[in-house]
Amino acid sequence: MLLNNHVQYSLICLDALKISGRAREQISLGVTANDLCELSGGSQIFIKQPNAIRAMEIFIHNDDPALFQSHHGRLASLHAMSKGCGEPASSTRDELAAWFGYLNELATGKVPIGRASKIELNHKKMRALFADGSIAFEDINDTREISKIRYRSIGMMLHLIQDSYTASHCERNDDNELVKFYCYEAQDSAKHKACDDVSKKHKAALMGECSLCVESLLDNAEYDCAPLLALSADAAHSDGGCFV
Secondary structure, eight states, rough: OOOHHHHHHHHHHHHTTTTHHHHHHHHHHHHHHHHOOOOOTOOOOOOOOOOOGGGTTTTTTSSOOOOOOOSSSGGGGGOOOOOTTTTTHHHHHHHHHHHHHHHHHHTTSSOOEEEEEEBHHHHHHHHHTOOTTBBBBBHTOOOOHHHHHHHHHHHHOOOOHHHHHHTTEEOOTTTEEEEBBOGGSSOOHHHHHHHOBHHHHHHHHHHHHHHHHHHHHHHTTTOOOOTTTTTTTTOOOOOOOOGG
């Protein structure tokens, strides 16, 4: 989904729930994380660069490491897409579920968060997605402040929900089940961009899931992603769809 659409749908959700102040600000920043930290290509996921721009901090901190990921790399599930053509839908679904599990734990404060907190020590399911398992939580959420990490994790979950309803990212049937995850590598980028939004028939479901996610996590209850990630009985392996 185009970044402007992510922000728009998220703000509509937060407005409807009357979420304001610090929570609104940080959730809105978290929604951008999946896209604005995306500066690498190929299979390189984490690149520590001392002069890297930290996009979530409004492009002002140029002296700290940053998280880089890509639609093209091993973190494609961060956009509800597959890593490559031919990947079983269940594999992509399981990676998405791992992201939701990880972000649920951060958002509800169930994972100890500190400068020494490493994915390889605290969340082994997530480690398999990374080129460098010793990456710290603060690098993913682009901050060391616990309250910011919790809110930004909610925003990242909203991004995942929204991408899972995006027409050029995956296919859903009339029962709202996932039929196929697309592979960005196989798509024409212009065709992808032209359909990088939710279809009208799924917009109500999208907004309902976003509201459920925010309400649950602000009440310190985990968001249940199982209905969102339900696969159809005829779920297919990934390809570029009609966007090649």
